[in-house]
Amino acid sequence: MSYTKRNDGRKFDEIRPIEAEAGVIKSADGSARFKIGKTVAFATVRGPREMFPRFMKNPKRGVLRVHYQMMPFSGVGDRIRPGPNRRAKEISMVTANAFSEVIDLESYPNSVIDVFIDIPQADAGTRCAGISAAAIALADAGIPMKEMIGSVAVGKVGDKLAVDLDYSEEAYEGGAADIPVAITSRTKKVSLLQMDGDVTREELNELLEKAKVSCAQINDIQKKALKDKYEVKK
Amino acid sequence: MIINQEMKNHIIKALKKDLRFDGRKKEEFRDIKVEYDVAGSAEGSAKVTIGDTIVMAGIKLGMEKPYPDTPNEGMLMVNAEFMPMASPDFESGPPSIASIELARVVDRGIRESKSIDVKDLCIEPKEKAWSVGIDIITINDGGNLMDAAGLAALAALKSATFPKLNKDGSVDYKEKTDKKLPLVKEPIMVTVHMIGEELIVDPISREEKCSDARLSVSAIDDKTMCAMQKSGEKALTTEQVDKMVKLAFEKSKELRKRL
Numbered sequence: 001m002s003y004t005k006r007n008d009g010r011k012f013d014e015i016r017p018i019e020a021e022a023g024v025i026k027s028a029d030g031s032a033r034f035k036i037g038k039t040v041a042f043a044t045v046r047g048p049r050e051m052f053p054r055f056m057k058n059p060k061r062g063v064l065r066v067h068y069q070m071m072p073f074s075g076v077g078d079r080i081r082p083g084p085n086r087r088a089k090e091i092s093m094v095t096a097n098a099f100s101e102v103i104d105l106e107s108y109p110n111s112v113i114d115v116f117i118d119i120p121q122a123d124a125g126t127r128c129a130g131i132s133a134a135a136i137a138l139a140d141a142g143i144p145m146k147e148m149i150g151s152v153a154v155g156k157v158g159d160k161l162a163v164d165l166d167y168s169e170e171a172y173e174g175g176a177a178d179i180p181v182a183i184t185s186r187t188k189k190v191s192l193l194q195m196d197g198d199v200t201r202e203e204l205n206e207l208l209e210k211a212k213v214s215c216a217q218i219n220d221i222q223k224k225a226l227k228d229k230y231e232v233k234k
Numbered sequence: 235m236i237i238n239q240e241m242k243n244h245i246i247k248a249l250k251k252d253l254r255f256d257g258r259k260k261e262e263f264r265d266i267k268v269e270y271d272v273a274g275s276a277e278g279s280a281k282v283t284i285g286d287t288i289v290m291a292g293i294k295l296g297m298e299k300p301y302p303d304t305p306n307e308g309m310l311m312v313n314a315e316f317m318p319m320a321s322p323d324f325e326s327g328p329p330s331i332a333s334i335e336l337a338r339v340v341d342r343g344i345r346e347s348k349s350i351d352v353k354d355l356c357i358e359p360k361e362k363a364w365s366v367g368i369d370i371i372t373i374n375d376g377g378n379l380m381d382a383a384g385l386a387a388l389a390a391l392k393s394a395t396f397p398k399l400n401k402d403g404s405v406d407y408k409e410k411t412d413k414k415l416p417l418v419k420e421p422i423m424v425t426v427h428m429i430g431e432e433l434i435v436d437p438i439s440r441e442e443k444c445s446d447a448r449l450s451v452s453a454i455d456d457k458t459m460c461a462m463q464k465s466g467e468k469a470l471t472t473e474q475v476d477k478m479v480k481l482a483f484e485k486s487k488e489l490r491k492r493l
Contacts, residue, residue, distance in 0.1 A: 195462035
């Protein structure tokens with residue numbers, strides 16, 4: 001059994017349709033909604049503000065604190081129990097790491113920048129959608145960033161290399177590899193990399209190149225979302 | 235111990251000359267020792283010593299009802315405890331993010347390699363299946379808990395045997411059988427650290443504390459990897475990723491021989 005045609009008819013190096021919007025949550029300092037295929041992520045930025053609890057203050061640099069969470073009704077099947085579980089905690093940590101390269105936290109001593117990533121609807125690739133949304137929200141909040149960050153999952157479905165796997169592909173019976181990647185927009189560095197499934201070194205290199213292309217496409221959409229909000233309308 | 239910038243600069247300067255505190259080269263592991271069956275009451279156990287780092291792993295097998303979404307499969311759980319006995323940095327209380335990450339990365343290595351065929355663990359669909367609980371306990375943190383934990387978990391799985399299953403479906407833990415866990419593949423995890431621009435394996439605590447980025451790779455064989463995790467604050471170029479993966483594969487061959 002081989003996977004020759006994608007379930008939703010896309011090309012193997014084609015990402016799902018994306019919608020992005022900045023400033024969707026009015027009470028936030030910055031916010032965004034990022035939809036890729038059927039996966040939706042909200043990112044809300046609050047801060048920079050004084051770190052609370054106080055003992056977590058760092059007098060040398062600000063802290064980027066990410067809170068990733070799936071909404072209880074976001075998955076197909078059982079209700080997801082709200083509150084941070086082990087998976088959410090790990091995703092929050094790797095997301096914060098993905099941004100530490102591009103945000104100059106040294107200009108915000110004693111402060112915290114809180115990023116809340118909430119997933120109302122999931123069809124694989126939620127951490128990547130969350131990162132793409134958070135990048136827009138951070139820029140919307142006016143946090144100085146050296147570069148944008150786009151994120152997409154690449155992988156292998158059966159023996160075919162593909163970008164932006166949806167859930168049916170992740171769960172493909174013939175085996176799938178899922179590799180969430182985040183790429184910085186200018187220097188093209190990998191700031192998030194995780195993997196499960198089987199790949200070789202050569203396949204990984206090829207997939208990272210594909211991820212660079214897809215993330216550049218995402219960057220264009222992110223930029224457009226920000227321009228749409230801030231451009232002076234005539 | 236707190237590492238200041240001067241110490242970090244010193245470490246990087248020395249690494250450029252391929253020098254480390256304990257006289258090793260950048261790509262060299264400390265001595266590795268694997269002992270099996272170190273906890274008699276567990277169904278399987280192992281202790282791994284890498285230099286000063288000591289990690290124990292134990293397997294407990296239980297009979298449970300399968301999850302509703304996977305009625306024909308047994309369960310696999312990995313948990314890690316960073317014990318206060320192991321390091322001045324570890325405190326009792328809820329699990330730290332470091333221990334959660336370690337448990338999840340080891341879990342992914344074992345789960346995704348399909349080293350245990352979870353379908354083989356099912357006794358009666360929807361009703362009864364073996365659950366495999368892997369607990370990783372740190373005894374002493376001398377750096378590189380990650381690789382030590384991966385190795386200990388795998389070694390413990392290799393040593394595990396099923397207890398007797400009574401006709402009524404209950405488990406008689408006092409009577410062990412000769413039946414081993416169905417282990418199909420053996421994922422070996424190697425973590426490569428980047429300090430400055432230098433790549434090293436098997437860091438001691440001091441090196442680990444100034445690591446800028448790390449990549450853990452679980453290799454099933456000499457060519458295929460089944461899990462990966464990048465951590466740390468610095469981003470990597472794709473060339474660096476490739477170098478790290480290559481180094482991890484090379485080292486995994488060495489570690490495999492220790493089992």
